[in-house]
Amino acid sequence: MNVATVIINIFALGCLIFAFIKDRTKAKMALVIALKSFIRVLPTVVAIVIFIGLLLGFVPKSTISNIIGEQAGFKGILVVAVLGAVLHIPSLISFPLASSLLKSGASVTAVAVFITTLTMIGVVTLPLEIRELGKRIAILRNGMSFVIAIVIGLIMGMIL
Amino acid sequence: MKEQLRNVEMQDLVFLGFILIVATVLLSIFPDRREVVITTSWEFFVEMISILPAVMVLIGIFAVFVPKDLVVRYLGRDAGIKGIFLAIIMGALPTGPLYIAFPIASALLKKGARISNVIVFLSAWSCIKLPQELVELEFLGLKFMLARLSLTVVFVTIMGLAIERMVAKWNDCEC
CATH class of the missing domain: 1.10.287 (Helix Hairpins)
Known part of the structure; x- marks a missing residue:
């Protein structure tokens, strides 16, 4: 077990104890919500974990780094940016996926761009966003997020 | 829904x-x-x-203890750095997927909140969720997480201000 795991669990446990001291019934409700969200996310977690296993077991490192590695150039970055914008994966799941891509030869830039477009841009939810916020703001927000995702990724590639 | x-x-x-x-x-x-x-x-x-049980417990605690109208109550009135800061904090509270945030953002805009604050709020909501950041810390490490977070805050703020300008300009033209 690494340090991050321990810190995260201690932090959650501390919050839970504090919640129970403050309000027992509310804390119990929180636990019910926690259990429900856990069950809801479990199928996706299992699916992604198997996907990662297949990815690392079958796709050679050289293939992945050719497409989205350091030497892949701008085309590779565009590919992950579009992929991140179109796919509808919860950000919770995107981090292990990103870490497996890093391990198998993807560049920091590609991974950062992927996470950022994945979370900030939602092609699937765009109709809903247009209905609530209007065409102008929705399209501007998604379009500009696409650009800043690439900028963020490029800077991260330079500093990390 | x-x-x-x-x-x-x-x-x-x-x-x-x-x-x-x-x-x-x-x-x-x-x-x-x-x-x-x-x-x-x-x-x-x-x-x-x-780490998932811990993350879910945090989501549960915030869902129960943070009042639903908190965002609409506190966000939107303040301009400048304070407004942006509040927008990021509110957005980072663990409160569910992005499509839940759209109606909140819409309510904020109708209430007369600044567009920049609403954009920053939406962006923070989508990519700076507190429990999710713990997962990022676990899998990608502290350096990656901090770099991505600080860059995101900077660029999202710039984007919010830019979109606000553009929308204001368009509205002027139409008038």
């Missing part, structure tokens, strides 16, 4: 089934890959499962 949620769950199960079938087929054709695939999957699964 409920129907939407049910569809999402159904999709998840279909996705899981699909992956399982693909994995079974591939691993029976290439039995020599079984070991590496199963060990890798298992390692990632153990890492996920050792």
Whole structure:
């Protein structure tokens, strides 16, 4: 077990104890919500974990780094940016996926761009966003997020 | 909304089934890959499962203890750095997927909140969720997480201000 795991669990446990001291019934409700969200996310977690296993077991490192590695150039970055914008994966799941891509030869830039477009841009939810916020703001927000995702990724590639 | 949620769950199960079938087929054709695939999957699964309950508990606690109208109550009035800062904090509270935030953002705009604050709020909501950041810390490390977070805050603020300018300009032209 690494340090991050321990810190995260201690932090959650501390919050839970504090919640129970403050309000027992509310804390119990929180636990019910926690259990429900856990069950809801479990199928996706299992699916992604198997996907990662297949990815690392079958796709050679050289293939992945050719497409989205350091030497892949701008085309590779565009590919992950579009992929991140179109796919509808919860950000919770995107981090292990990103870490497996890093391990198998993807560049920091590609991974950062992927996470950022994945979370900030939602092609699937765009109709809903247009209905609530209007065409102008929705399209501007998604379009500009696409650009800043690439900028963020490029800077991260330079500093990390 | 409920129907939407049910569809999402159904999709998840279909996705899981699909992956399982693909994995079974591939691993029976290439039995020599079984070991590496199963060990890798298992390692990632153990890492996920050792933090997921904690993350879910945090989501539950925030869902119950943070009042629903908190955002609409506090966000939007303040301009400048204070407004942006509040927008980021409010957005980072763990309160569910992005599509829940759209109606809140719409309510904020109708209330006369600044567009820049609303954009920053939406962006923070989508990519700076507190429990999610713990998962990022676990899998990608402190350096990656901090770099991505600070860059995101900077660029999202710039984007918010830029969109606000553009919308204001368009409105002027139409008048």
